[in-house]
Amino acid sequence: MIEELLPPGVTSSEAFDDAAPAPLFPAEAHLMQGRRAHRRRQFATARACARRCLSDLGRPAAALLPGPGGAPQWPAGVVGSITHCEGYRAAVAAPASVIAALGIDAEPAGPLPRGVLALIASETERAHLAGLASADPRIPWDRVFFSAKEAAYKAWYPATGIWLGFRDATLTLFPDGGFTATLHPPLPPPVDPVYQGRWLAGADLVLTAVAREDRPPPPNATAAGLITSAPPP
Ligand SMILES: CC(C)(COP(=O)(O)OP(=O)(O)OC[C@H]1O[C@@H](n2cnc3c(N)ncnc32)[C@H](O)[C@@H]1OP(=O)(O)O)[C@@H](O)C(=O)NCCC(=O)NCCS
Known part of the structure; x- marks a missing residue:
């Protein structure tokens, strides 16, 4: 399922139970x-x-051990993300030379527990979700909303090390399966804080994914003469 949300170059694997043997490295x-x-x-x-x-x-x-903030530490040169919820486990990964950031999240389909939306969504976001729900009441929009913010956070955190709460992000969901998450860190962001993602709502599961394909230039690109603002003579 998750592969439907990912661009070319990102590999994925998912499981719907824990039946297959899954040996761990000693540190894990x-x-x-x-x-x-x-x-x-x-x-x-x-x-x-x-x-x-x-x-x-x-x-x-x-071995994939948690680093600071709980983010899994992928081998050098690889970006990836992990999620699990009742009845679902998944991982995605890509070469860091191709994809700058990845974040995935899975949630059980169905509405959020009562009271949660008020904690994670602004008044404007709640009005946005109410509009979506009146246009298509079959989709658990509040659950998609929650999941999309978590997917954006999982793409953001490994690149920045900056914790953000749910109210530190503004999310817009599009009925065509896209979303935009704009994060509002307290300091000038070290990376572009606007993430584009995809969502999917099935009978049992809601899945969301963020994959940032654009890579910033290396920090020494200007010094090395790789980028110049002046036109060539
Ligand atoms: C970290 C968090 C997003 C995990 O989401 P979750 O729905 O609880 O759990 P999931 O099963 O989907 O994901 C868990 C996996 O996420 C990964 N993860 C944990 N912390 C992470 C982080 N800081 N950055 C990236 N990935 C992280 C881990 O791989 C973890 O699995 P593991 O412990 O087996 O390695 C969530 O617990 C959290 O802290 N959210 C608050 C911050 C937030 O979402 N803000 C939203 C606005 S930006």
Whole structure:
């Protein structure tokens, strides 16, 4: 399912249960020591998905440990993202030379628990969602909204290390399956804070994905003479 939301160059792997064996690297197993069985299975299946992505990219299997803020640490030269929810685990990855940032999120289909929307959406966003719901009440728009903000955050955080709350982002959902998330960090953002994404609402699951294809020029591009603002003589 998740591949429907991704541009070429991004590989993905998903699972709908924890039935397939999913061995862990020693450091990963150590991390899961003492955790509940459900969390261990979820973690392991998502790691198996991530390693299938690495294999698709021609990369060796590697341990994927959480870095600061919980973001998974992918091998150098790879960007990726992981999600899991009831009945679903997935990972996506791409060469960092092709894709600048990736974020995915999965949620059970169905409305958010009562009271959550008021915490995560501004008045303007709630009016936007009400308009979408009156045009197409079959879609759990509030759940798509929640998921899309999380996908944008997962693309943003590994590049910046800056935590943002749900009210630090403005989200616009489009009925054609697209969305735009504009993040509002407290300081001038180190990367473009506007993310484009895709969403999908199935019978059981809501999936969202952000894939930033445009790469900023390397920081030393000007100094190295790779970029010049003056026209050639
Ligand atoms: C981090 C967060 C987005 C995870 O989402 P979730 O729905 O709880 O859980 P999911 O199963 O979809 O994703 C969990 C995976 O996300 C990844 N993840 C965790 N923290 C992350 C971070 N800071 N950046 C990127 N990925 C992260 C991990 O791979 C994790 O799985 P793992 O622990 O097995 O490795 C969420 O818990 C959170 O903190 N949200 C608050 C910030 C936010 O979303 N702001 C929105 C406006 S920008």
